[in-house]
Amino acid sequence: MRERSEALPRIVPPEIESALAGRVGADAKLREPQAFIAAWVGVVASAPPTDPDVRVSPIRLLKSDLR
């Protein structure tokens, strides 16, 4: 999928993405099945952050809880 990976930082600065992903992953409660479901539903039912410097969808972060 690396058509042009160098173009990505223009859209989503990696340091912002990493920081947000770390914040989500650091919540140990999300490792519990029921807490994970509750957190996930809460995120999809809410509007994502509107800070123009944080252009990362929360859905993406949770889907990427692979990190």
Add this chain to the structure above:
Amino acid sequence: MNLTPEVDGLPAEVRERLAEGWSRDGLAEHASIASFARFLLELLALGAPAELVSGAQRALADEVDHARRCFSLAAAYLGEPVGPGELPVDAALDQDCSIQMIVARAIAEGCIGETLAAFQAGVAAASTSDAAVAATLRKIADDELEHAALAWSFVRWAIDHGGLVDPSVLFAEAIRATEAALAEPIEGAANDDLVSFGRFDPVGEATLRREGLQRIVLPALRALARQVCAGNAGNAGNAGTTGTTSGRAAPYPV
């Protein structure tokens, strides 16, 4: 396959916002490839039937196609190539791989997430007159619906498989969380100036997802929860099982 949207005459600011939106979608699709790769391993670990394994494999390929399409649209609007970088997967399997947690992830990301993604893409496809954008959104909507059905099927199988401890707890939490989320107001007003391009702003997206939760997800969760409870009741006294014999022949909710 024409993936070139109409860009002539579009102001630079609009093209930039459209590129940003499609890039975000591309990143989400890119991450979904890894999610399905993990799901494939989980299915194998649980001894799931071949139909589910091959379904997950097809879903993974779908996500590759979706990512390509989204980044192609982003590149067309931006006027330069756009693509994903490295996706750190160091801890991808360093997680709770109990059937309880695997099913929880399937309920959240598959049953709920893919259903909402299909609903959102379908509405967006109907909102745009751009042929390339509409084709991509329709393809995504059709595929995500298949992925949602796969997730519901997996959950049904996991219940029947019998290794799931008290599945009703997971459904009860999903229903409780959904009802609680729907009761909360959405802050801010939607800016729908890009809807004719098939794109919703964050408030618009949240509004759409809530409609999908209300109209599709919640009824499906309640239906499956009722089946699970009926199965448990039918197997009362059958120690050591989760009791879903009566649910085995029931149709999948989707």
